[in-house]
Amino acid sequence: MDYPNLQQFYIPEEQSIYLLSHGDAQKLKDWVSLCKQQLQQLGYQQIELIGKGAFGFVFGGIARDGRALVFKFSRINLPQHVQDRLEEEAFMLGQVDHPQVPKLVEFQRIGRQAIMVMERAPGVDLEEWSLREGRISPRLVTHIAAQLAEILSRLRYQAISDQRPVVHGDIKPSNVMFESNSETVALIDWGSSVYAQLDAGGQFVSNQVMDLMSGDLQNSNARLGDVYFIGSEQLNGALSSPRFDEQGLAGTLYALASGQSCRFGFQAIPATALGLPIEFARVLQAMLEGDQKQRGEAGDYFLRNMANMAKNLVIDLQEAPEPHLIPIWSHQNRQEIETVAYSSRKSFLREEGVEGVEESIKDIDDVQFDRYYKNFLQGMGETEKAFLASISRLGKYPVVGGLAVRWQKDGVYIDSCLNLHDDQLRPSFVSSVNNMVSLARAIYRQGVFKCCFFNAKDTLHIEREDSSIPFVPAPDMQIPFEVSDVPEQEDQSRVHSYFEDGKDPEEFLELPGSIIAHLQQLNEIHHAGLIIFESLPTHLKIHSYYRLLDPTREADFRCLLEAILEDVDHIRGSGISGFMKMPYKDTRVFTHIDRLPERFYPRDPKRVQKHPPK
Numbered sequence: 001m002d003y004p005n006l007q008q009f010y011i012p013e014e015q016s017i018y019l020l021s022h023g024d025a026q027k028l029k030d031w032v033s034l035c036k037q038q039l040q041q042l043g044y045q046q047i048e049l050i051g052k053g054a055f056g057f058v059f060g061g062i063a064r065d066g067r068a069l070v071f072k073f074s075r076i077n078l079p080q081h082v083q084d085r086l087e088e089e090a091f092m093l094g095q096v097d098h099p100q101v102p103k104l105v106e107f108q109r110i111g112r113q114a115i116m117v118m119e120r121a122p123g124v125d126l127e128e129w130s131l132r133e134g135r136i137s138p139r140l141v142t143h144i145a146a147q148l149a150e151i152l153s154r155l156r157y158q159a160i161s162d163q164r165p166v167v168h169g170d171i172k173p174s175n176v177m178f179e180s181n182s183e184t185v186a187l188i189d190w191g192s193s194v195y196a197q198l199d200a201g202g203q204f205v206s207n208q209v210m211d212l213m214s215g216d217l218q219n220s221n222a223r224l225g226d227v228y229f230i231g232s233e234q235l236n237g238a239l240s241s242p243r244f245d246e247q248g249l250a251g252t253l254y255a256l257a258s259g260q261s262c263r264f265g266f267q268a269i270p271a272t273a274l275g276l277p278i279e280f281a282r283v284l285q286a287m288l289e290g291d292q293k294q295r296g297e298a299g300d301y302f303l304r305n306m307a308n309m310a311k312n313l314v315i316d317l318q319e320a321p322e323p324h325l326i327p328i329w330s331h332q333n334r335q336e337i338e339t340v341a342y343s344s345r346k347s348f349l350r351e352e353g354v355e356g357v358e359e360s361i362k363d364i365d366d367v368q369f370d371r372y373y374k375n376f377l378q379g380m381g382e383t384e385k386a387f388l389a390s391i392s393r394l395g396k397y398p399v400v401g402g403l404a405v406r407w408q409k410d411g412v413y414i415d416s417c418l419n420l421h422d423d424q425l426r427p428s429f430v431s432s433v434n435n436m437v438s439l440a441r442a443i444y445r446q447g448v449f450k451c452c453f454f455n456a457k458d459t460l461h462i463e464r465e466d467s468s469i470p471f472v473p474a475p476d477m478q479i480p481f482e483v484s485d486v487p488e489q490e491d492q493s494r495v496h497s498y499f500e501d502g503k504d505p506e507e508f509l510e511l512p513g514s515i516i517a518h519l520q521q522l523n524e525i526h527h528a529g530l531i532i533f534e535s536l537p538t539h540l541k542i543h544s545y546y547r548l549l550d551p552t553r554e555a556d557f558r559c560l561l562e563a564i565l566e567d568v569d570h571i572r573g574s575g576i577s578g579f580m581k582m583p584y585k586d587t588r589v590f591t592h593i594d595r596l597p598e599r600f601y602p603r604d605p606k607r608v609q610k611h612p613p614k
Contacts, residue, residue: 016340018456021463021539035059035073038110044069055082055191060120068120069105070188076112083114085191090116092193096166098159100151100186121186123179126256130173131396134428135259138276138601139314140183145253145280146310147185148176149303152245156200165196165205167240170225171248173255192223198241200300228262228389229255233292246299250287259431261393263288265386268442269435273596275319280309281600315605322430325437326416326588330423335457337421341395342532342543342578343388343451383442390436391451397429398422400545402530402580405440405449412440412590417528417582418453419547441593452530452580453545460542462568470569471540479561481529481546483554509535509575514567519579522560526550531564532578535571542568549583 017025035057036047044061050070051058055078059071074083090107093116097103102119109115126144130136136144148171156165169192177186197220199205222240224230231247234240251263257274258265271285272278283305286298380388391403401417414437420429458480462471511533519531529546542565548557602608 016338016456018338018459019340019541022461032057035071038113038115039071044071056086068122070102070118070120072116072118074114086114086116089191089193092166092195093118093190095161096155096159096190097161098151098154098187100147100184101159102186102188118188121177121179121188123177123186125188126173126176126178126185126252127261128174129178129180130256130259130261131393131428132425134431135274136256137316138257138274138280139316141253141257142277142280142310142312142314143183144176144178144185144256145249146306148187148249148252149306151187152242152249153303155245156242165199165242166193167196167222167242167244168193168248169223169234169240169244170230171245171252172226172229173252173261176252192225194221194223194240196241197221197239198243200242200296202241228264231295243296243299246287246302247295250284250299250302253284254288257284258435259428260386260390260435261396262386262389264382264389265435265439266382268383268386268439268593268595270595270598272598272600275599275601277309277312277314278600279305313605314601315609317602317605317608321427322434324430325434325590326414327418327586328426328430328433329419330426331419331421337398337400338456339395339397339399339453340456340543341391341451341453343391344449381443383439387436387439387443387449390432390439391449393432394418394429394436394451395453397425397432399429399453400455401528402452402582403450404580404582407440407443407445407447409446411592412437412443414440414588414590415582415586416588437590438593438596441590442595444592450580452532452543452578454530454532454543455545456543458544460544462540462542464538464540467537467574471535471571473565473568477565479531479542479544479546479565481527481544481548481557481561483548483551485551509533509571509573509577511577512567512570512572514570515564518560518564518567522557522564523581525553525557525560526583527557528581528583530578530580532576533571534576535574537574540568540571547583 017028020028032049036049036059039047039059039061043064047059047061049057050060056072056074059073061069061071063069072086072089074086076083087107090104093101093104102121105117105119107114107116124132126136151159155168157163160166168187168190170189171187175187175189177188178184179186196205220237220239222234222237222244225234225244225248227235229248229251231244231251234244234247254263254266254271255261257271257276258269260269266285266288271288272281274281276284283298283302287295287302290298398421399418400421401419403418404415406413406415418433420426460473460477460479462473462477464471526549527546528549530544531546532541532543534541534543546557546561548554
């Protein structure tokens with residue numbers, strides 16, 4: 001089997017450093033260390049890595065004059081034309097002059113290495129804030145909306161040095177910094193920004209008649225941006241326009257208000273169902289779901305009236321905690337968890353009839369799987385996209401366990417084992433789980449979607465020189481597991497077995513019979529958890545999360561896990577095979593819905609404040 005075909009059933013959301021081979025992890029650590037050394041040699045202090053992506057790394061540091069700065073490095077192993085985008089980003093940022101856009105400090109090259117230096121906006125990005133706080137309150141959403149509307153209005157001419165409208169091109173929560181004390185925002189990451197080819201009215205933009213005659217007016221200069229937030233025109237390669245940023249802003253505000261990490265859920269969970277002020281909610285929904293003309297009209301209304309909408313009396317109201325639609329357990333973990341989500345996304349895409357999945361998988365490198373799936377989302381329905389994004393969002397919390405969602409004609413059946421390892425995040429996590437349930441209910445199909453969440457720091461790595469020799473675990477290697485303090489009772493009629501659903505059709509690693517036998521014996525001991533074998537030509541990864549629910553069987557449980565490791569040397573071939581077990585089968589059943597009902601901010605909030613819900 002060719003390596004690119006490995007990721008069939010369980011597909012990682014992103015590549016944690018703890019999932020890399022020893023050599024690749026060391027290369028990454030060395031590269032980060034080299035970047036820090038270069039910055040220190042230039043006189044900067046308190047250097048820290050604050051982000052990384054497919055195109056480069058981002059560091060924070062302090063200048064000699066005390067200014068907080070951001071340093072963006074391009075990856076030097078990328079093609080030169082891709083590396084040059086960093087210089088183009090620096091040029092575009094240098095054209096913008098707005099107090100809520102951190103300024104360019106300088107762009108420089110050290111040998112082949114390009115570095116862009118910018119001011120650092122205070123606070124945290126709104127994606128991080130959203131994960132921490134859950135759904136953003138109507139008051140704060142409208143306050144943020146007013147600030148971003150003003151920035152977009154200024155970008156159309158006033159804030160640009162040569163009076164040409166600029167398209168940011170990638171407005172999303174993680175590109176908006178939020179300072180909580182002053183509740184001010186700043187717009188960052190200008191890597192997708194370009195000069196607009198069309199103005200908001202659809203007319204060609206030019207300072208001179210000769211520009212219109214000589215310019216390339218047939219081909220878009222737009223860059224993609226994050227497909228979870230950009231609108232359809234930008235996604236499909238239309239000529240760049242300020243309308244692109246209206247769509248990014250609408251998706252961002254909707255995501256913050258609903259507690260999601262994408263724009264796609266607006267059909268099942270409309271903006272009109274989020275308790276927002278009625279005028280704001282309706283214009284936001286129109287920006288998301290209308291045709292191109294309606295979206296444009298809604299965008300014009302939004303920019304023209306947002307300042308006045310923000311002046312309406314909107315105060316923070318005490319709301320009753322969200323109910324748990326499916327069970328969630330909380331644990332205070334002693335170690336820091338780095339959650340990775342593996343899910344059956346490829347099956348989901350195939351069942352949805354997305355074209356090109358089989359052909360394009362051959363050209364995709366493992367590190368780029370997340371971006372690959374984002375690109376394939378455009379062949380799916382909006383609610384299906386939102387459902388996959390909701391699973392991705394769950395993986396951003398410190399959670400271990402799994403989910404199995406089964407769609408049948410009479411409803412949606414959800415089996416779950418979700419263990420959250422930070423109780424302070426419970427309200428936000430409950431909100432995200434409930435969104436996932438609501439989105440699943442609005443999908444009409446038949447099939448199963450499975451997802452596992454595990455701690456990447458617990459992944460075991462076994463390497464070999466080539467595929468002709470067996471994988472041999474180190475003598476001290478152990479599969480970790482937790483032990484419940486007291487026996488947890490189980491209704492034997494509701495056992496959720498590894499094997500009751502049969503073999504998963506998307507698993508291509510054939511495990512040896514001895515390991516299957518050990519797993520069958522393990523299945524007879526009351527526990528919850530998962531184990532995934534991911535076999536590459538020279539690298540075997542064993543991902544796991546186990547919680548023993550019968551402390552009296554600890555010795556038996558440990559012996560079986562040791563036996564599994566002892567037989568790893570019998571594994572042949574490449575692929576993935578996984579097993580997930582719920583502590584008991586407590587299936588939650590939900591009816592289908594088309595969309596959640598309307599719910600607006602109260603007309604008399606002070607009256608509601610005096611009599612809050614219980």
